[in-house]
Amino acid sequence: MAAQTLYEKLWSSHVVHEEADGTALIYIDRHLVHEVTSPQAFEGLKLAGRKPWRISSIVATADHNTPTDHWEQGILDPVSRQQVETLDANIREVGSLAYFPFKDERQGIVHVIGPENGATLPGMTVVCGDSHTSTHGAFACLAHGIGTSEVEHVMATQCLLQKKSRTMLIRVDGQLGQGVTAKDVVLAIIGKIGTAGGTGYAMEFGGSAIRSLSMEGRMTICNMAIEAGARAGMVGVDETTIEYLEGRPFSPKGEAWEQAVAYWRTLKSDEGAQFDKVVELKAEDILPQVTWGTSPEMVTTVDGRVPDPAAVADPVRREGIERALKYMGLEPNTPITEIAVDQVFIGSCTNSRIEDLREAAAVAKGRRKADSVKRVLVVPGSGLVKRQAEDEGLHEIFVAAGFEWREPGCSMCLAMNADRLEPGERCASTSNRNFEGRQGAGGRTHLVSPAMAAAAAVTGHFTDVRQLG
Amino acid sequence: MNPFTKLDGLVAPLDRANVDTDAIIPKQFLKSIKRSGFGPNAFDEWRYLDVGQPGQDNSKRPLNPDFVLNQPRYQGAQILLTRDNFGCGSSREHAPWALEDYGFRVLIGPSFADIFFNNSFKNGLLPIKLDAAEVDELFRQCEANEGYRLVVDLAAQTITRPDGRTIGFDIDPFRKECLLNGWDDIGLTLRHADKIKAYEERRRAEHPYYFA
């Protein structure tokens, strides 16, 4: 048989039916559900008198609306509370493999809890009504975000209507420099190919620099595949994948584990497999990244400067830069390290796992939040991450540095709960989107790695974490 | 879903690239557990001068006179001209719900983000990809002529300009059928229920650990 890419293997092992024009029905193994994009789907199902096809595919949690402090008070915002209670009621009624409701010790961001519970396994198709579902591709899954109509479609039929994507390989070879993280790699990729560079593609990340990353790092990279326009990002299975999964609550056990691992080891692109497009980066060229605009592709290195629109010939691009700088309150040619921040957010499904918190803590240790910084939020991705961080004493480092140690959830990644920026406030954020208003109306977001966020917190402005020592 | 066949509609231009779904419908409105009523909050942060909250009387809010869709000449527009990568960002279907509830039935642009593109079809909203040069020309004509209208014929896959020029467009045959007939995807898929069951049984036998 011809050499196949990982995507082709995942695709062909899930086709149930194919129309003449190539539209296919793809079987879905895992359906992750959260409170924001599911209520209309449950309602639609009920109105049509339909039942979920396979309840044991559903893993649900409440994350977007939940507060990150004063849990004893419950959810104060009545509209948010109604949405979370609607999810409670829907899951109670239809059932699920697992539900981690608000305040449960395993509750957390949907893209953190799937993998850490072993509910995301190599070879699966994974969907969720959330664009960052691409995260799960780190486990050699075909994982992508879907809309609410599709959530209902998957519940009712266990399938998704899809057309096959083209394939893109992003190969990063070499060794990442000290202080350069998975977040910097993915921001550098987006800077290179643009936010629409991956549209229509399933994106595989490979090369020695990707191989050397932990599962946490790989999840950070696949998480932001959607920010490069690709619905799905993925990394082939290796020992790192298998080690991570062994012993997780929903991972197979005993003989089933052996059988699964034997299959999983085949889940990588074959030698000589052809991709429709290949993009290459050298790990040594990647420096710590900081975004300066209102789209993740508006990014530069920490030693760079805010661009000057006057130097850009293309009128649509020039206007885009002008508009972004106006919104961001930045002057052209300002050195990145001279930009002062008001708040810092360490969290989100991009960077809220244990390794991210360790990186931030390593910078915060023995230092203090700069007086000019109003608030530093550290929001673990899940209850389990929180517990592990506390077992390692990371929370004490954060608290001693004047950072706030919070309960898990999406928090200021999209500011649906009470954690948000005031108009005009500037934030160093480890999340994934710097769109206008994303972290609060009028708020200004700069995307960075956890280490770079912590460095901005202790110095009051963007600082090259490699120079902090 | 409402079927879509043919539309003779007023056109409005939104001349920005990378319009994201946070801009189309800001997150505070995602707390709703309904599918309808998002139209008054479409493009909320650009459209109004104050900060919008769910449950407000939007008719009393101060409009931003600089926002293109607030101009009197574009009131009642059903066709929106867009630039590259429209609908990027979050998968929220609230974005097409808001556009549809606002009154749009057709979007025309050089490229759309994948998830948004897909979501649009499920809601009777037709996104049409054209060459950047064609889109440029539509922007020019639309801005130059008040009351600019286009005729979009899905069956024939054509857009007809007031000057008589007809532009063809591509669409997946399957999506076209669904949209023309207003078919519900779930009903269509369930015609293959036996195939789904057979696939599932095979998979369960080969990979039981996915079904634990």
Ligand code: SF4
């Ligand atoms: S952390 Fe942010 S990006 Fe991730 S699921 Fe939550 S809101 Fe979406």
